[in-house]
Amino acid sequence: MLQNTRALRRASDVAEARAAVTSRRPKWIFGTVAAGVVGAALTVGLVSAPAAGAEIPDAVADVTSFVTGSPQPTGKSVDDSAITISLAEDAMSAATALSSEVAASGLDLAGAPAAVDTTDLTAWIDRLGDRDDLSAREVTSLTAYTVTGTDEIVAETAALQQAYAAAQQRKVAEEQAAAAAAALAQANTVEGAKATARQMMSSQYGWGDGEFSCLNSLWTKESGWNYQAYNKNGGATGIPQALPGSKMASAGSDWQTNAATQIAWGLGYIDRAYGSPCSAWGHSQASNWY
Template sequence: MHSESSFTPARRRRRRFLVPTVAAGAALGIAVTAGLTLASPTLAAAAPLAASAIASVAAPEATAASLRDIRVDAQSTLLAARVAMTEATAVTDDIGATGLDIGLPDTSIDTAALDEATDRLSKLDLVPMILVPGLTADAARATAQTSSRIAELREHLDAAKAQKAADDAAAAAAAAAAEAQRQAEAAAAALAAANTPDGAKATARQMAASKYGWGDGQFSCLESLWNKESGWNYQAYNNNGGATGIPQSLPGNKMSSFGADWQTNAATQIAWGLDYISRSYGSPCAAWGHSQSVNWY
C-alpha cells in the first residue's frame, strides 16, 4: 500500500501542466482580440468567441455547444443570403418583364457586398472557426441591406401593376361604353330607316320571302293592300275604329304579341301583319282580293 504522500508529486505535476495551458490560451485570446480589433471591427466582435475557441483546448466540453451554435448560425445566414440573391434577381427580372415605370430612377440592386460575403461564408469548412462569427455578421448585414432594397423595388412594382390594372379596367370600361353607344346609335339609325315607308317595304319583302316563301307576286299584292290601309306609315291611326299601324291592327295592342315596341317599330308591326294574313287568308293576294271585295281585310 502506498501512502498519500506518495501521490503528491504526480498531482502537483498535473496541476503545473494545466495552469500554464489555460494561461497560454487566455493570453493568446487576448492577443487575437487585440489583433482583430486593429484589423476589423467586425472581426473584433468575434474575438471573445475566438478566445473561447482557443481556451477549448483546455476545456473542450465547455465550448462544444457554443461552436455548434456558431456553425448553425453561419449556415442559416448563408441560406438567407442565397435566398436574398435569388429574390434580387427575380424582382429585377419582373420589373424588366413588365416594362412598367415604377417611379424610381434606378431599379438595380447592388449585390457586390452580398456576393462577396456569401462566397466567403460558403467556404465554412476552410475558414478558421475564430473568423466565422465575423463573416456571419458581414453576410447578415449585406443580406439585410439587399432585402431592404428588394422590398423597396417590390413595393413600387406592385403599386405600378395596380395602377396599370386600374388604367386598363378604366380603358376597357370606356371602350365598352363607346361600343354600346355606337351600337345604340346604329340601332336607332336602322330603326329610323326601317320606319320610313321605303324601309318598311324592304323589311316586309325580306320577311315575306324568308319566313313565308312569298315572292314578288305576293309582295305586289301586299304592297297594294297596305298602301290602301296605312300608306306604310307605322304611326297611322284610324279615328273611326282605332285601327293602328301599317297593317291596321284592331285594336293596336294585338301587335304586342310580337314585341313591346309595337308602337314605335315598323318591323314589329310588319311581323304581326304577315302572321295575321297567313293565318286568316293564306297569302297577301287572297287578303288583297278580300279587301277589294268588302273594303276591309
C-alpha cells in the same frame, strides 16, 4: 463622383434584387457565395477556425468588403431596401402605363380617378436610394413608407383598371345601342319597311314577287307603309291597320315603335285570314277593308 458612385450602387442593388426575386434559387446563390468566401480566404491564407462562441461573419459582407476594400452596410438592410425599391418601381411603371392608356382613350370613368398619383412614392424611392447617408432608423422608416406606398399604388391601379374596363363596356353598349337605333330608324322608313316585308314574307311564307306586289298595293292603301299611321275614326293602327292596335303586341312588345313587329303581325294575320296577300288585296278591292 460620389453621386455617380451612389447611383451605380443603387442601380446595382436594384438589379440584384430583381434577379433574386425572379430566380427563386436561394440555395444556388448561397452555395456560390459560400464558395467565393472560402476561395478568397484560402487565397490570402485567412482560413482559421472561429473561437468558441464567436459570431460567424456575414459571407456577402465579407466578400464585398474584401473585393472593394471598404466596409459595407448590413447586408439584409441593403437587400431589403433594394427589393423594396424594385417592387415599388414596378408598381409605378404599371400605374403610369395604365394612366397614360386611360388618358389616351378619352373615356369617361363616371367620376372615378382617371390616373394614379405616384408623386409620394417617387420621393420615398429617391430618398431610400441615398440610404448610405441615412441612419438605420431612417432607412427602416423609409422602407416602411415605401412598402405602404407601393401597396396603395397597386390598389389604386387595380381600381383604375376596373373603372377603365367598366368605361370600355359602357362605350361598347352605347355603340351597340346607337347601331340598333340607326337600324331601327332605317327599318321604320317606307323603303326599309318594304324591304323587311319582302324578306319576311319570302323566308317565312314562301311568297314571291307577285304576292309582294299585292301586299304593297294593300298596305299602301291602308297606311302608306307608315308605322305611325292611326285612323281616328276607327282606331286602326300601324302599317297593317290592326284594330285595335294592341293586337300587335302578340308579335312583340315594341309594336308601337317597330315597323318589323307590325309587319310580322300583319303577315301572320293575312296568312290566317286570307291565305295570301293577293287574296287579302282582292277582298280589300271588293269590300274596301280586309
